[in-house]
Amino acid sequence: MFETIVDPTIGPAETLEDSRPALAPRPERLTGLRLGLLANTKRNAEQFLADVGRELAEQYGIVPVVAVKKPNIVETAPAELMAELTENCDIVVAGVGDCGSCSASAVADGILLEQAGIPAAVIVSDAFTVSANAMAGLRKAPGYAYVTTPHPVANLTAEGVKARAAQAVPAIVALLTEPVMAAASA
Amino acid sequence: MTSSVTEDPVEQAKAAIEYCYERGWTDGLPVVPATAADVAACLATTPLPADEIIGVQPHLGRSVTVAQAAANAIMAGCKPEYFPVVLAAWQAVVQERSSRGAWQSTSGPAPLIVVNGPVRSLLNINYAGGAFGPGFRANATIARAIGLIVRNGYGVRPQELEQATQGLPGRWSVCIGENEEMSPWEPLSVVGGVPAGVDAVSAILIRTVEYIDNRSTDSAEAVLTDFADTLGRMGAYVGGPHSSGGLVLGPEHAQLLGNAGYSRADVQEWLFSHAVRDPAEMAAAGKGEQVGDGPFRMLPSAEAIPVIVAGAANAAMSMVFRPFGWAAWAGRSVPVQWKEQ
Numbered sequence: 291m292f293e294t295i296v297d298p299t300i301g302p303a304e305t306l307e308d309s310r311p312a313l314a315p316r317p318e319r320l321t322g323l324r325l326g327l328l329a330n331t332k333r334n335a336e337q338f339l340a341d342v343g344r345e346l347a348e349q350y351g352i353v354p355v356v357a358v359k360k361p362n363i364v365e366t367a368p369a370e371l372m373a374e375l376t377e378n379c380d381i382v383v384a385g386v387g388d389c390g391s392c393s394a395s396a397v398a399d400g401i402l403l404e405q406a407g408i409p410a411a412v413i414v415s416d417a418f419t420v421s422a423n424a425m426a427g428l429r430k431a432p433g434y435a436y437v438t439t440p441h442p443v444a445n446l447t448a449e450g451v452k453a454r455a456a457q458a459v460p461a462i463v464a465l466l467t468e469p470v471m472a473a474a475s476a
Numbered sequence: 477m478t479s480s481v482t483e484d485p486v487e488q489a490k491a492a493i494e495y496c497y498e499r500g501w502t503d504g505l506p507v508v509p510a511t512a513a514d515v516a517a518c519l520a521t522t523p524l525p526a527d528e529i530i531g532v533q534p535h536l537g538r539s540v541t542v543a544q545a546a547a548n549a550i551m552a553g554c555k556p557e558y559f560p561v562v563l564a565a566w567q568a569v570v571q572e573r574s575s576r577g578a579w580q581s582t583s584g585p586a587p588l589i590v591v592n593g594p595v596r597s598l599l600n601i602n603y604a605g606g607a608f609g610p611g612f613r614a615n616a617t618i619a620r621a622i623g624l625i626v627r628n629g630y631g632v633r634p635q636e637l638e639q640a641t642q643g644l645p646g647r648w649s650v651c652i653g654e655n656e657e658m659s660p661w662e663p664l665s666v667v668g669g670v671p672a673g674v675d676a677v678s679a680i681l682i683r684t685v686e687y688i689d690n691r692s693t694d695s696a697e698a699v700l701t702d703f704a705d706t707l708g709r710m711g712a713y714v715g716g717p718h719s720s721g722g723l724v725l726g727p728e729h730a731q732l733l734g735n736a737g738y739s740r741a742d743v744q745e746w747l748f749s750h751a752v753r754d755p756a757e758m759a760a761a762g763k764g765e766q767v768g769d770g771p772f773r774m775l776p777s778a779e780a781i782p783v784i785v786a787g788a789a790n791a792a793m794s795m796v797f798r799p800f801g802w803a804a805w806a807g808r809s810v811p812v813q814w815k816e817q
Contacts, residue, residue: 292495295509298547298628299501302529306537333715364577365535390639391577395535421580424637428536 307430313404316467317380320346326356326379326408328371328399330363333444334451335386338413341455342383342462349459355379363392366399376406381466385413387436388443393418394425397436401429411465413458417441437461500633501551503623503648510550517556518546522563523815530563531570533579533630536637540629548624553617558599561614561677562621564810565589565651568679569622571810574803578681579632584640585681585800587622589651590784592665593675595812596653603653605788607724608646608685608795615651623648644684652786658727659785660734667740667782668809675812680722680782681800683712690729691792696736699729699792700743704750706796707781708774710761717766719774720799721751722782727789740783748778780804 317323325346327339336359343354356378360367367375375382382403387393393414400412414422416438426434439458446454482488492509496502519526519542526543533539542563549562569575569587578585591601602612609615632638656663665676690702703723713719723743725733733743752771758764775781782805787793799805 292492292509294511295492295495296512296515296547297499297501298510298544298551298624299631301541301544301629302539304537305534305539362576364580390582390637391580393639394580394637398535418639420635421637421639428631428637 306428310430311401311405313431314407314409316409316469318467320350320352320381320463320467323352323380324355324378325352326375326382327354327358328367328375328382328384328403329357329359330385330387330392330396331359331361332363332386332388332392334446335359335388335443337448337451338386338443338455339383341452342413342459345456345459346463350463360399363389364395366395366402372402372406375403376408379408382408382410383413383462384410386439386443387412387414387418387422388441390418390421393422397422397425397434398429400436401426401431401434409466411462412436413439413462415439415441415443435465437465496551501624501628503620503627507551507624508553510547514550514556515543515546518549518554518559519543521556521559521815523813524563530566531625531629536630536632538630540625544629545621545625548628549617549621552620552624553613554621555613558614558618560812560814561591561595561599561601561675562618564675564677564812565618565622565679566625568677568810569681571808572679572681572803572806574681574799574801578800579626579630580637580639581800582639582641583683583800584638584643584647585683586644586647586650587619587679588682588797589619589622590664590678590786591651591653591675592656592663592670592678592809593673593812595675601651601653603655603786605790607652607655607786609649615653616649619651620648650682650685652724652784655727655785655787658789659730661730661740661783661785664782664784665809668807670809670811676809677812678805678809680797680805683798683800685724685795685797687793687795689791689793694732696733696738699732700746700750703794703796704747707747708751708753710753710758710763712798713758713763713774715763715766716802718776718802720780720802720804721775722784722797722799722805723747724784724786724795724797726787726792726794727785728792729794730785731789732792741778743783744778744781747781748773748775751775776802776804779807
């Protein structure tokens with residue numbers, strides 16, 4: 291009856307993935323792998339990742355070979371940072387998605403790394419799973435798995451960040467070593 | 477009697493509005509369903525081609541065209557002749573660096589759209605009493621069009637990709653004319669690089685506005701002191717090198733300052749040097765981390781305090797507005813482009 295009404299959502303073709311992105315194959319163990327850390331500019335993000343790196347060093351003997359901070363919380367990491375990670379690392383931990391736009395862009399970073407063959411563990415605070423999932427959907431990867439940590443992260447003390455990072459490590463390790471996209475049918 | 481209901485044009489109109497609701501195309505208020513003829517009527521007002529891309533969100537994979545903006549402008553309630561102003565407002569918003577991730581932000585910012593030039597009278601864009609609204613179709617619908625383009629063009633919807641913590645009252649309704657006629661200074665658009673008398677739109681993303689009611693003094697410095705207090709409010713500071721703020725002066729305050737010999741730049745300089753806080757106060761509020769030792773200037777620079785004049789000269793009150801993020805206004809106004817007849 292209302293076929294003459296213009297659909298205001300129809301615009302130029304979307305430029306993101308047009309089919310489900312392939313995720314990187316998982317290594318059986320972390321030992322001997324080169325770790326990369328991709329932080330955003332949110333308060334405590336770099337510290338959180340550094341603490342995760344320290345835990346992984348203690349538990350698996352791997353140390354970060356690249357630790358970078360992307361300049362913009364909204365967009366994915368620029369090509370040169372991505373290249374630095376993909377050329378020098380076997381696995382990457384990214385985050386912390388603790389705001390409206392950076393939760394979504396952290397997930398996008400993770401999916402881009404996966405497509406480049408690098409297993410990624412993205413950390414998102416649990417207040418922002420909706421926007422993280424929305425980005426996974428936009429990137430044709432509904433059900434993309436990431437690690438959650440309780441919100442907020444920005445107001446934690448150094449000790450608090452350390453504890454929170456330690457708490458996240460088992461899930462990070464699982465995400466990097468166990469087959470992912472279990473929720474692929476979601 | 478069912479057939480007579482469906483043949484009733486009023487019922488049909490309501491059903492068309494419901495159709496738009498069901499598809500998730502509205503901001504919560506009813507929209508005007510847009511037809512191809514409506515879009516064509518908008519396109520007839522602008523020199524821009526229908527398929528020109530006027531906004532891109534690469535991280536979302538989305539972009540919007542002039543024609544898509546037209547459909548959303550009609551839905552917002554715009555008349556086709558408003559469309560050149562909508563396009564200028566959109567461009568003014570897009571060129572603000574802070575707009576890149578604004579639509580997903582917990583801050584939930586709104587564009588403050590300011591119109592200068594003869595187009596204010598042509599389209600009845602209110603710049604006098606009640607400039608912030610409501611009651612004026614052009615003001616209300618031009619601002620709303622921006623919101624619908626974000627929603628429908630970029631696909632950014634509340635509680636999905638949009639993560640506003642509280643949002644703000646009137647998020648997509650803040651469009652004012654500048655009261656050039658009662659301003660002691662040049663139009664804002666001249667500050668923004670557009671010659672006087674040329675229709676132009678400026679935009680700044682803001683998080684709120686808050687009033688300063690000061691009608692009991694004839695001292696310019698007393699009024700400025702009052703402004704500086706609000707501009708220096710700690711709550712607006714979110715960390716980093718400074719807060720940010722601007723003024724929409726009511727004509728009475730503007731004329732008090734103008735008659736006392738203050739230029740716009742003088743006002744900006746005065747406010748920049750007086751909107752300061754004691755670092756101890758900042759620390760007491762848990763905000764002392766990056767403020768240093770001496771008096772902390774809350775504003776980024778004198779020129780980064782936009783000063784606009786709007787409203788009626790019937791009471792001495794003004795508004796402070798709060799730009800989103802640390803980025804000051806880009807300082808570039810956008811001329812309205814009309815199709816040559």
